Amino acid sequence: MHQRQLFLNHLAQTSDFPLALEIEKAEGIWLYSPDGKAYMDLISGIGVSNVGHRHPKVVQAIKHQVDHYLHTLVYGEYVQAPQVLLAQALVETLAAYHTPSGYAIDNVYLTNSGTEAVEGAMKLAKRFTGRTEIISCFNAYHGSTQGALSLAGADFFKRQFRPLLPDIRHIHHGVLADLSNITRRTAAVVIEVISAESGIRVPSQEYLQALRDRCTETGTLLIFDEIQTGFGRTGSFWAFEQFGVVPDVLLSAKGMGGGMPIGAFMAPQPLMAVFKNNPILGHITTFGGHPVSAAASLATLRTIQEENLCASVAAKAELFKKYLVHPRIKEIRNQGLMMAVEFADFGELKAIIDHGIENGVVTDWFLFCDNSMRIAPPLTITEDEIRQACDVILRAIEAV
Known part of the structure; x- marks a missing residue:
């Protein structure tokens, strides 16, 4: 059986529609599938990978x-x-x-x-x-x-x-x-x-x-x-x-x-x-x-x-707000790199998220606010990566 089928057969599921992305490697802000497709992780594994995936100093300590x-x-x-x-x-x-x-x-x-x-x-x-x-x-x-x-x-x-x-x-x-x-x-x-x-x-x-x-x-x-x-x-x-x-x-x-x-x-x-x-x-x-x-x-x-990572958080958040400008974005709320991008409803947001994932950018929504996109990338994200991520999100908005 393929890994995906084994996943569905034997790992207890928490919904009928898991993302089921198969990840073989992760580094920095990137996740990689077995076929080499790269995904930018804009949610840090839900707030976990603040210093990025497999930071060399963390791996060395382990x-x-x-x-x-x-x-x-x-x-x-x-x-x-x-x-x-x-x-x-x-x-x-x-x-x-x-x-x-x-x-x-x-x-x-x-x-x-x-x-x-x-x-x-x-x-x-x-x-x-x-x-x-x-x-x-x-x-x-x-x-x-x-x-x-x-x-x-x-x-x-x-x-x-x-x-x-x-x-x-x-x-x-x-x-x-x-x-x-x-x-x-x-x-x-x-x-x-x-x-x-x-x-x-x-x-x-x-x-x-x-x-x-x-x-x-x-x-x-x-x-x-x-x-x-x-x-x-x-x-x-x-x-x-x-x-x-x-x-x-x-x-x-x-x-x-x-x-x-x-x-x-x-x-x-x-x-x-x-x-x-x-x-x-x-x-x-x-x-x-x-x-x-x-x-x-x-x-x-x-x-x-x-690495003084806290010092650049506010500026990086401002870059997201600078690039994520679109008539269908109702509001962006944030405290540092803990951000919510609000859309009209869950249906619109889910379609944007799905399109973004297909094109290599992983985002999510919130448990009690399902019309807002969760953005919480590793604090190590660069300006070029922010620009690239926002471009994919904006294209997803246009596509749906």
């Missing part, structure tokens, strides 16, 4: 770690250099920021994925505050495991899996009036700094500051989900830096691993310490912070810093 050891013991028991050095580097990116209580975010719990980071943070909030209510936003997505899915702000994804976690409430992202729903019953508010799956909705600084103030007033933990926005995506290492509002707990994944699976939730040590007792081993994982993934993540972090 090979170096493989030559030393793989899994040794469950998370948190052995001193493993890749984990320790990664945690130190992550903490250093946060050294200038303190929570309203005066704490530094200096403790890192490494996970396998973003949804596991969300799960860990939910447990941390309940255990630290002794409360059960958790608030998230409508049209937000935080993962598909049952706790993270409970936070999802659209019933479409949840209704067939109920009952989910009780005591979950929802507010509208960016709406000041909804902040009164945060009370002394609320353990945590889990919120994206930039609302991603609703089509890149950027809140005001006033809103985020009011959210911070309300959480502080009620003793509620503010958890920023930077699973999509972290590691330079918006033009600063963390998106919250652009708003001057510091969370109590920070979540990361996706772009964190340079293509390897890893996530983290980070908090001040006095918060994270609650997992040590009552019960002991309050949160455990076997493969969280796998040494190969941790080595890849550290190389990714250092690459972003050493």
Whole structure:
């Protein structure tokens, strides 16, 4: 059988219409099929390949770690250099920021994925505050495991899996009036700094500051989900830096691993310490912070810093907006290289996306905004590549 047929026969599918692109090699912003056709990846594997596919420094770090050891013991028991050095580097990116209580975010719990980071943070909030209510936003997505899915702000994804976690409430992202729903019953508010799956909705600084103030007033933990926005995506290492509002707990994944699976939730040590007792081993994982993934993540972090990738993000975003001008484009929303290009409806957008893929440019849409095209390329994309990508998209618009 051909690989495509084996894929359809034996890999569990999540829709009746998978893209089913067969990729044999990837490098930089490019994906290559077995017959040599090149595809420009304008979505970075959904926010993962911030430093590009197979960045040489990431590959080198992976090979170096493989030559030393793989899994040794469950998370948190052995001193493993890749984990320790990664945690130190992550903490250093946060050294200038303190929570309203005066704490530094200096403790890192490494996970396998973003949804596991969300799960860990939910447990941390309940255990630290002794409360059960958790608030998230409508049209937000935080993962598909049952706790993270409970936070999802659209019933479409949840209704067939109920009952989910009780005591979950929802507010509208960016709406000041909804902040009164945060009370002394609320353990945590889990919120994206930039609302991603609703089509890149950027809140005001006033809103985020009011959210911070309300959480502080009620003793509620503010958890920023930077699973999509972290590691330079918006033009600063963390998106919250652009708003001057510091969370109590920070979540990361996706772009964190340079293509390897890893996530983290980070908090001040006095918060994270609650997992040590009552019960002991309050949160455990076997493969969280796998040494190969941790080595890849550290190389990714250092690459972003050493190559100063954040500095060019805003200018590259402006190039997309300069070249993507067409009467059928209704609006372009963005924070750095996290972009939504809005069209009339899903039918039009889907046809444009399909035409673009046929001609070598991969884009996507958003879970809760299916009339907007997702553009989130590797931060390493060049001006010539941006021009080339936009030309293909504009030709796709004309063709459909």
